[in-house]
Amino acid sequence: MDIPILKLSMLKKYFPYKKGSFVKAVDGVSLEIFRGETLGLVGESGSGKSTVAYTVVGMYEPTNGQILYNDQDISSLYKFRSNEIKGKIRIVFQDPNSSLNPRRTIRQILFTPLKLHKNDRYKGFPASPEALLEEVGLSSIYAYRFSRSLSGGERQLVAIAHAIATNPDLVLLDEPTSALDVSIQAKVINRLMDLQNRYKLSYLFITHDLSLMRNVAHRVAIMYLGKICEIAQTKEFFEKPLHPYTQMLLSSIPVVTDEEEQLKPKKITSRGEIPSPVNIPPGCSFHLRCPFVTDQCKKLDPDMKELEARHYVRCHLYK
Amino acid sequence: MNKEVLLEVKDLNVYYRVYEGLLHVLNDVSFSLVEGERLGLVGETGCGKTTTFRALLRVLDSNASSRGDILYKGRNVNKMSQTELLNTRRTEMSMIFQDPTSSLNPVFKVGEQISSVIRANLQAKGINYSENDIKNIALKALSDVLLPDPERIFESYPFQLSGGMRQRICIAMSVATERKLLLADEPGTSLDVTIQAQILGLLNNLVKTTGMSVILATHSLGVVRETTDRVCIMYGGEIVEIGPTRSLFANPFHPYTRALLACVPKLTGEGIAEGIPGEMVSYLNPPKGCRFQPRCSFCNEDCNRTKPKLTLYEDDHYVACHKADL
Numbered sequence: 001m002d003i004p005i006l007k008l009s010m011l012k013k014y015f016p017y018k019k020g021s022f023v024k025a026v027d028g029v030s031l032e033i034f035r036g037e038t039l040g041l042v043g044e045s046g047s048g049k050s051t052v053a054y055t056v057v058g059m060y061e062p063t064n065g066q067i068l069y070n071d072q073d074i075s076s077l078y079k080f081r082s083n084e085i086k087g088k089i090r091i092v093f094q095d096p097n098s099s100l101n102p103r104r105t106i107r108q109i110l111f112t113p114l115k116l117h118k119n120d121r122y123k124g125f126p127a128s129p130e131a132l133l134e135e136v137g138l139s140s141i142y143a144y145r146f147s148r149s150l151s152g153g154e155r156q157l158v159a160i161a162h163a164i165a166t167n168p169d170l171v172l173l174d175e176p177t178s179a180l181d182v183s184i185q186a187k188v189i190n191r192l193m194d195l196q197n198r199y200k201l202s203y204l205f206i207t208h209d210l211s212l213m214r215n216v217a218h219r220v221a222i223m224y225l226g227k228i229c230e231i232a233q234t235k236e237f238f239e240k241p242l243h244p245y246t247q248m249l250l251s252s253i254p255v256v257t258d259e260e261e262q263l264k265p266k267k268i269t270s271r272g273e274i275p276s277p278v279n280i281p282p283g284c285s286f287h288l289r290c291p292f293v294t295d296q297c298k299k300l301d302p303d304m305k306e307l308e309a310r311h312y313v314r315c316h317l318y319k
Numbered sequence: 320m321n322k323e324v325l326l327e328v329k330d331l332n333v334y335y336r337v338y339e340g341l342l343h344v345l346n347d348v349s350f351s352l353v354e355g356e357r358l359g360l361v362g363e364t365g366c367g368k369t370t371t372f373r374a375l376l377r378v379l380d381s382n383a384s385s386r387g388d389i390l391y392k393g394r395n396v397n398k399m400s401q402t403e404l405l406n407t408r409r410t411e412m413s414m415i416f417q418d419p420t421s422s423l424n425p426v427f428k429v430g431e432q433i434s435s436v437i438r439a440n441l442q443a444k445g446i447n448y449s450e451n452d453i454k455n456i457a458l459k460a461l462s463d464v465l466l467p468d469p470e471r472i473f474e475s476y477p478f479q480l481s482g483g484m485r486q487r488i489c490i491a492m493s494v495a496t497e498r499k500l501l502l503a504d505e506p507g508t509s510l511d512v513t514i515q516a517q518i519l520g521l522l523n524n525l526v527k528t529t530g531m532s533v534i535l536a537t538h539s540l541g542v543v544r545e546t547t548d549r550v551c552i553m554y555g556g557e558i559v560e561i562g563p564t565r566s567l568f569a570n571p572f573h574p575y576t577r578a579l580l581a582c583v584p585k586l587t588g589e590g591i592a593e594g595i596p597g598e599m600v601s602y603l604n605p606p607k608g609c610r611f612q613p614r615c616s617f618c619n620e621d622c623n624r625t626k627p628k629l630t631l632y633e634d635d636h637y638v639a640c641h642k643a644d645l
Contacts, residue, residue: 044511151598181363181538186582186594208511212584215591238586252516253586254541256568260586269520270513273481 003071004032005169005202006056006089011065013048013055023277025051027226028065030304033170036196038203040217040234042210042249044274048226049206053172056204057091069170087117087166094175096155100147106133106158107143113165125167125199132161137191153184157191164195170202178207189216210253211260214238219310222246225277225285228304232311241265242313244290284316292317325500325532326352326375331387333367333374333556335602342602344370344556346610348387349629352532354499357523359543359564360536362553363579365599368536370556372502376412377404391500409443413493417505419485423477429488430473433457433495440496460495461488464521483514487521494525503535507542519546540583544568549635552576555600555610561629562636572632572643575611609640617642 011029014022025048033039043049054060056067058078067075074085093099100109110129126132130140136157147155156176163171173192177185193216195201205217213220214234221231222245230243241247247265255261272289275281281288287297296316304314333345345367352358360368373379375389377396389396391407399407416422424432434453441448454473461469464487477485486506493501503522507515523546526533535547543550543564550567552560552575560573571577581592597614606612612622621641629637632644 044513182540182582183363183579183595186591189584189591190593209584210512211586214586214588215584234588238588248513252512254512254516254519254539254545255586256540256544256580256583257585257587258569263586270516273483273514274511 002034004034004068005070006033006204007031007066007068007071008052008056009066009068011052011055011067012063013051013060014063017278021278024226024280025277026055026062027280029223029226029228031221031228031231033202033204035169035202036200037219038196038205038217040213040220041204041206041223042208042213042220043223044208046225046274046277047223048277049223050174051226052223053091053174053204053206057089057172058086083117087113088169089172090163090166090168090170091172091174092156092159092163092176095179096147096152096159099159100155100162102146102148105144105146106150109147109158110143110162110165113162117166126165132165133158135164136161136195137187151184153180153188156180156188160188160192160195164199164201167199168201170204172204172206174206175208176205177212178209185212192216210249211255222249225274225280227285228312228314229286230311230313230315232313236308236311238263240311242307242311242318243286243315244268244292244317245286248289284314322353322355324351325354325356325392327388327390328375329388329390331371331374331385331389333370333379333383333385335380336382336384340603343605344602345374345385346556346605348553348556348558350551350558350561352500352534354532355526355530356549357526357533357535357547359547359550360534360553361538361540361543361550363538363599366553367556368538368553369504371553372414372504372534372536375502376408376414406443409439410496411498412500412502413496413498414502414504415486415489415493415506417508419482419489419509420477422489423485425477427476428473429475429477429480430454430457433460433473433488433492436492437495456495457491460491463494463525464488464491466491481514482510483517486510486518490518490521490525493531494529497529497531499531501531501533503533505537506535508537508539515542522546540568540580552579555605556602557610557639558629559611559640560636560638562633562638566633566636570633570636572636572638573611573640574615574617574642 009030011026013026014024017023041049055062058081061077062075107129110132126135129143133140133142138157177188217234220234220237222229224245230246241250248268248270251264251268252270283299284297284302287293302314302316304312306312307318329349331345331348335342362368374385434457437453437456458469461472466472466487507518547564550564551558554575560576578595582594584591595614600610608624609622609627612618627639627641629639632638
């Protein structure tokens with residue numbers, strides 16, 4: 001198998017909190033993303049999924065662990081990274097209102113990455129802000145407008161154009177559509193899929209929407225309190241969810257058709273709430289909400305096990 | 320149906336006066352609600368869900384004007400006197416908001432906030448009470464909404480509690496005062512799916528046990544399908560389709576409903592539709608005929624000229640479209 005574009009091994013990010021305690025936002029995450037692949041990273045708020053993205057892109061320095069880009073260690077802050085790496089790993093944020101500068105025209109916004117990463121582009125890649133806009137399906141007349149005169153979906157497309165301007169390998173999508181209506185979300189997602197096919201982009205798609213991941217991701221990872229509970233190929237993940245938390249999430253999704261209703265696992269009633277990442281419960285971090293809890297779960301944190309081909313789960317129920 | 324009609328809205332129109340001109344937001348909205356019914360109000364951002372709620376409670380902004388009849392138990396909310404209106408708000412209707420963080424006052428303890436609601440309610444009903452009674456009612460309501468350790472929650476400030484717990488407190492306020500009608504404005508949207516499922520399950524149980532009626536406004540089609548008896552689909556300040564939840568989801572007629580359903584990502588993994596072309600209607604200068612017509616792929620000149628009326632298609636299932644039978 002070829003080298004993954006991005007490999008995280010035991011990535012940890014702790015933030016200092018009161019009196020020597022830490023917020024363990026990311027607590028040992030290992031995953032791989034290959035070229036042209038979409039990995040969906042799903043979890044509730046507070047599970048640390050955004051922190052993973054921010055650490056990968058260099059906004060935070062990892063407390064421990066490694067970030068490998070094409071087998072090259074890049075576990076440093078953004079400002080210490082080479083220009084090439086900066087252009088190869090890009091991020092799209094959740095809220096396009098705050099990620100686009102309101103005082104610059106769309107053309108100025110898109111021109112900056114083009115100027116800074118001039119040498120990294122190859123022939124056939126859009127080289128002007130106007131071409132970039134057309135690439136994401138917007139009219140080039142938007143170039144001379146300000147972001148405030150665009151709708152939410154259009155702003156997010158500009159943010160995507162900004163991210164792909166440097167011809168990246170990996171784009172981190174941090175809940176790119178959760179602020180949008182479904183009809184707009186559909187447009188943005190379809191554009192993202194087009195771009196992936198055309199430029200062999202890899203996506204780390206961070207979201208809390210599992211039904212969206214069923215249609216978009218090649219593989220799905222579930223995160224809970226800074227750790228990954230389960231990773232599998234999308235089809236297998238939805239047909240045979242193993243971890244009780246995955247089953248709880250899947251059974252909580254509100255669906256719109258009867259066919260979908262049958263695909264949901266048998267109702268595991270959702271109970272409890274995600275604990276604070278300052279006091280992570282001992283043993284398996286999910287044991288307080290798990291319906292199948294045993295004494296072992298309260299003491300021992302389970303290891304990641306490969307149960308079937310490329311289907312990993314971290315739970316004592318499976319030996 | 321022999322249940323009593325609790326709320327009847329007839330030809331409700333709401334206008335907002337703004338710098339650019341007059342926004343005609345709600346356009347002839349009509350629906351009714353019987354006791355113990357759960358009605359869903361679905362549509363995208365800016366389709367008038369929250370405006371409808373505000374009009375029902377008569378808490379619209381000062382630049383708004385509302386026309387039409389809102390009959391609550393036969394009395395017209397739009398024609399009530401101030402005291403009558405206040406009494407209705409204190410004893411009959413209540414509303415829970417999307418964002419539980421901003422609907423509780425951060426500088427008062429949860430207990431004080433619930434107590435003040437109960438106190439106002441008891442005063443409006445003209446019942447004698449002691450402070451101890453109020454606390455007991457509040458504690459009972461907190462345990463009714465399945466909050467663990469009501470005594471501790473009673474003494475907490477909102478910031479010490481999670482989003483799900485705060486939303487439960489908002490619900491507890493209407494449970495404690497035995498409201499007949501609960502207007503829930505996107506109660507689960509800012510919460511995680513597992514917590515949202517808990518809150519919606521709680522609402523469902525309350526409807527069963529207390530017999531209150533709920534109008535649930537949301538943009539999530541999945542949520543309404545799982546929690547309501549009847550659904551209104553709203554687009555651009557109009558109700559375009561209204562019918563029993565089951566039959567509406569199994570057999571949607573209006574092109575907008577169909578397009579919206581196609582955009583929702585499904586668990587079956589069949590891919591996502593292209594989305595609906597065009598933009599949300601401008602209220603400043605809405606199209607003369609059907610408001611969805613500029614984005615509709617089935618429209619003809621009829622749609623351009625005349626506004627379609629809600630017509631009966633199946634049992635209790637009304638659609639406002641000239642071309643719905645296609």
